[in-house]
Amino acid sequence: MNSIDWKQRIPFWLTMATILGILASTAVYNILIAVAFAALLFSGEKLRLPPVKLPLALYMIGTVLSMAFSVDPWSGRPAIRKFYLFLILLLVTSTFRKLAEVRWLIIGLTAVMTLSALDSFAQFYRKAGEAAALHRGFYEYYTRERITGFTSHWMTLGGEEMMVILMGAALVFFAPKDRVKPWIVAALGLVIGSLLAGWTRSIWLGTGVGGVYLLWMWKRWWLLALPVVAALILVVNPLNLGERIRSIYAPHGDTDSNEFRSVCRRTGWEMIKAHPLLGLGPEQVKAQFDKYVPSDIPRPLPTGWYGHLHNIYYHYAAERGIPTMLALMWFIGKMLYDFWRGLARLPQEKSLARAVLFGAIAVILAMLAEGYYENNFGDGEPLSLFLAIASCGYLALRESAAPEPSTVTP
Numbered sequence: 001m002n003s004i005d006w007k008q009r010i011p012f013w014l015t016m017a018t019i020l021g022i023l024a025s026t027a028v029y030n031i032l033i034a035v036a037f038a039a040l041l042f043s044g045e046k047l048r049l050p051p052v053k054l055p056l057a058l059y060m061i062g063t064v065l066s067m068a069f070s071v072d073p074w075s076g077r078p079a080i081r082k083f084y085l086f087l088i089l090l091l092v093t094s095t096f097r098k099l100a101e102v103r104w105l106i107i108g109l110t111a112v113m114t115l116s117a118l119d120s121f122a123q124f125y126r127k128a129g130e131a132a133a134l135h136r137g138f139y140e141y142y143t144r145e146r147i148t149g150f151t152s153h154w155m156t157l158g159g160e161e162m163m164v165i166l167m168g169a170a171l172v173f174f175a176p177k178d179r180v181k182p183w184i185v186a187a188l189g190l191v192i193g194s195l196l197a198g199w200t201r202s203i204w205l206g207t208g209v210g211g212v213y214l215l216w217m218w219k220r221w222w223l224l225a226l227p228v229v230a231a232l233i234l235v236v237n238p239l240n241l242g243e244r245i246r247s248i249y250a251p252h253g254d255t256d257s258n259e260f261r262s263v264c265r266r267t268g269w270e271m272i273k274a275h276p277l278l279g280l281g282p283e284q285v286k287a288q289f290d291k292y293v294p295s296d297i298p299r300p301l302p303t304g305w306y307g308h309l310h311n312i313y314y315h316y317a318a319e320r321g322i323p324t325m326l327a328l329m330w331f332i333g334k335m336l337y338d339f340w341r342g343l344a345r346l347p348q349e350k351s352l353a354r355a356v357l358f359g360a361i362a363v364i365l366a367m368l369a370e371g372y373y374e375n376n377f378g379d380g381e382p383l384s385l386f387l388a389i390a391s392c393g394y395l396a397l398r399e400s401a402a403p404e405p406s407t408v409t410p
Contacts, residue, residue, distance in 0.1 A: 011040040012095040018088070019105060019388045022381050023112045023160055024150050029384065033084065036091050048093040050394040051338070055330035056086065062324030063282065070281020079282035079320075085384050092391030099352045099399050102392045106167050106359075107180060113164040114187040116149035117194035120157065123147040124197050124239075139240060140255050147198055151381065155374060158203035159382035161195040162370070163363050163389060164188075166210040170359030173218040176350050199244045206370030210362035217358060260304030261311070261373060267292050268314035272322065279321040285309060308378060312371035315378070328377070335390050336364045342397045353400035360393030 014036035021029035040047070060083060067076035096102065124147050131141040146154035168188045172181050195203060215222045234242040251258040270292040271280055280288055286307040293301070309315035316325035339357045346354055367376055367386060376382050 008043045008045055011036055011043050011045060011091070012097070012101070014039050015091040015095045016101075016105060016108070018091065019385070020108050020112055022384050022388070023109065023116060023164075026152070026381060029381075030084075033087055033091070036095075037087055040091060040094055045094055047090060049090055050093055050335075050391060052089075052331055052334050055327050055334060056089075058327040059324060059331055062278075062327055063320055066278045066280075066320040066324060067282050069278050070284050072281065072284065072287065075284070075287065076282030082380065082383070085380060086387060088384055088387040089391050092388055093394060096392070096395050099356065099396060102356055102395060103171065103175070103178075103352060105388075105392065106164075106171050107184065109164050110168045110184055110187045110191070112150075113161060113191050116151070116157065117161070117191045120147035120149040120194045120197065123149070139243060139252060142240075143199065143252075143255050146200070147194070149194065153379075154198050154200055155203070155376075156379055156381050158195060158198045158200040159370070159374075159376050159379065160385055161191050161198070162203050162207045162210070162366055163382070163385050165191055165195065165207060166214065166362040166366060167356075167359040167389060169211065169214050170355045170362060173214060174350055174355035174358050175352050196241055197239050199241075201244070201248060202370045202373035205373065206366035206376075209369040210366030213365055214358060214362050254303045257302075257304055257310075260302040263293070263297055263301055264304075264306065264309045265311055265314055266294050266297065268309040268311065268318045270294060271318035272314070275318070275321065277321045277323065279317065279319045279324070282319060285315065285319050308375045310374050312375055312377055315375050332364060332368065335393065336361060338397065339364075339393050342400065346400055351400075353396040356392055356396040360389055360396075363389050 014032060018029050018032040018036050021032055063079055063083075067073050067079060070076060096105075127142055127145055127147070128138060130145075131138045134141065147157065148154050149157040151157045151160065165188055168184050168191075171178075172184055172188075175181075195207060212223065212226075230245070234245060237243060247256045247258070267289060268285075271285065271288075274292070289306045304310075309318060312328075313325065316328055339361050343354065343357045343361070346357075363386065367382075370376055377386070
């Protein structure tokens with residue numbers, strides 16, 4: 001390989017490191033985005049974006065307008081800084097050339113996620129010991145102090161695990177025979193164990209929705225096993241999972257977040273009614289939350305963090321206005337439509353392109369389902385991983401027989 005080829009491949013390796021770094025270190029992967037982008041510009045490689053430029057631009061414009069007309073524009077800077085993460089769309093689409101590189105990316109993500117899962121098991125053991133030493137009930141103690149793996153919060157860990165599980169499962173189900181598949185299955189077993197031990201019910205919902213889609217498209221009769229597994233968990237109650245599942249319909253008072261999230265949604269609705277076009281402005285949901293709490297809700301409010309609305313549909317409409325929320329949904333929905341249409345045009349036999357597209361669709365469905373109970377697109381690491389996976393979906397369209405909507409140099 002000559003020096004020119006090496007110069008053009010350096011941005012790819014830096015982009016690969018960036019995506020793997022999402023699972024390990026926020027600081028490292030943020031730095032790597034800048035380094036990879038600089039290397040891409042220096043390489044002279046053609047810049048590409050997926051064909052989602054219009055909804056993405058409208059979402060960004062809506063965010064800026066919402067910030068400009070809020071009562072405290074300066075406080076909305078974090079929302080503008082988060083635009084930086086969307087460079088991942090440009091990096092992956094411009095530097096990844098072959099689907100084989102996506103396969104290695106999924107393998108790498110599974111490996112790093114497995115290490116994070118192993119770390120989370122050690123954390124679980126320590127937290128069980130802490131609860132016993134403090135003579136506190138494990139359920140109450142652990143609900144507020146859950147495992148985080150390599151991340152800073154259990155929601156971040158769960159969101160990453162959810163997406164890696166779905167992409168790994170799609171590779172196992174739909175890709176051609178591969179000697180690494182048994183290792184991926186074993187690794188995913190560990191990651192699934194960590195996801196269950198995380199006790200994050202919204203993550204379970206999202207993983208379930210994406211997983212049901214994959215099973216339905218793979219071998220539908222496997223869906224019959226799901227009620228049996230759920231019943232066994234409820235009866236055997238490993239890691240107190242049965243008790244956590246029952247909390248969905250029988251919460252442990254203020255320990256569980258059921259009522260807290262209801263308060264967030266009701267308050268968000270009041271914000272939307274008062275500011276339907278531009279919202280309150282970025283970061284203003286937290287600042288003005290008390291002002292919009294319905295009067296019939298008793299005080300003190302249920303235990304929980306009221307920094308956002310824990311729901312992407314309510315939150316973005318309340319914070320940035322209904323048009324900006326719809327632009328975000330268009331951005332995501334166009335990806336879903338493009339991948340679904342691309343799959344319909346592919347041959348039915350197993351292929352890497354089908355595996356990547358099935359996985360990308362499952363991830364989108366999972367994020368939309370989980371998003372009803374958590375602001376997952378507001379968390380930098382899950383957002384970044386989602387953008388990387390979506391870009392891989394467009395690479396699958398580009399490299400397959402299915403025609404992809406044209407891309408242009410931004």
